[in-house]
Amino acid sequence: MPDYGDYCPVQMASEVVADRWTPLIVRELVLGNTRFNDIARAMPGISRSLLVQRLRHLEKKGVLETWPAAAGRGHEYHLTPAGKDLVNVIDSLGRWAIEWLFDDLRPHDVPPTTLMWWMRRRVNVEAFPPVRTVVEFRHTAPVAQTIWLVLDRGDVSVCHQHPGFEVDVTAIGTTADFADVFQGYRTWTEAVDEGRIEVLGPPRLTNALPRWFLWSPWAEVTRERAERAARDPEVAQG
Missing domain, CATH: 3.30.1050.10 (SCP2 sterol-binding domain)
Structure with a gap:
């Protein structure tokens, strides 16, 4: 992982959660996916080896921890208090994209x-x-x-x-x-x-x-944004 330095809190946070795929992994944990295969299925395009790497990175940084599986073999991934504190960050990213990148969403x-x-x-x-x-x-x-x-x-x-x-x-x-x-x-x-x-x-x-x-x-905010875009096509451009 790149080292952005320790002289700015935004830089430090970026080192933990701003790499590609990492916010999406946190999103899955926020939404309740705790098993490796479930997280992988919800993120088409990420390789299993890279997912392992990102999960280990988040565990090392104190964002998640592993628990023995409640049923069966293996283990589960759960957010720590630090990870749960990212809920509003993930929500804000989604809302920002809907507001300002609406026309690019597919x-x-x-x-x-x-x-x-x-x-x-x-x-x-x-x-x-x-x-x-x-x-x-x-x-x-x-x-x-x-x-x-x-x-x-x-x-x-x-x-x-x-x-x-x-x-x-x-x-x-x-x-x-x-x-x-x-x-x-x-x-x-x-x-x-x-x-x-x-x-x-x-x-x-x-x-x-x-x-x-x-x-x-983000269904409600998407619906509201779509209604605004329908009333005024220029709104769709952000």
């Missing part, structure tokens, strides 16, 4: 698998159905792909093959339309009403589905 470019892992980490456990529920997401474009989320007693599994349980709810749409909802460009209800997303299943489940997810932490 929410539709997210791969289907990555989007489903993002949705997994943003489930609303308190709103879960009381019994195991399988939600089938049929991505129709740009690549046809079906991914299942299994909600079961406070846990969520992402399956790329049929989980072997009966599907309770099916959502059909493009990856771009699912991403728009997750990021906050439109609500789930709007996407369904506009015909962008089709939902199949018992009404009690299809009506409840939007409450099972908390969506992006």
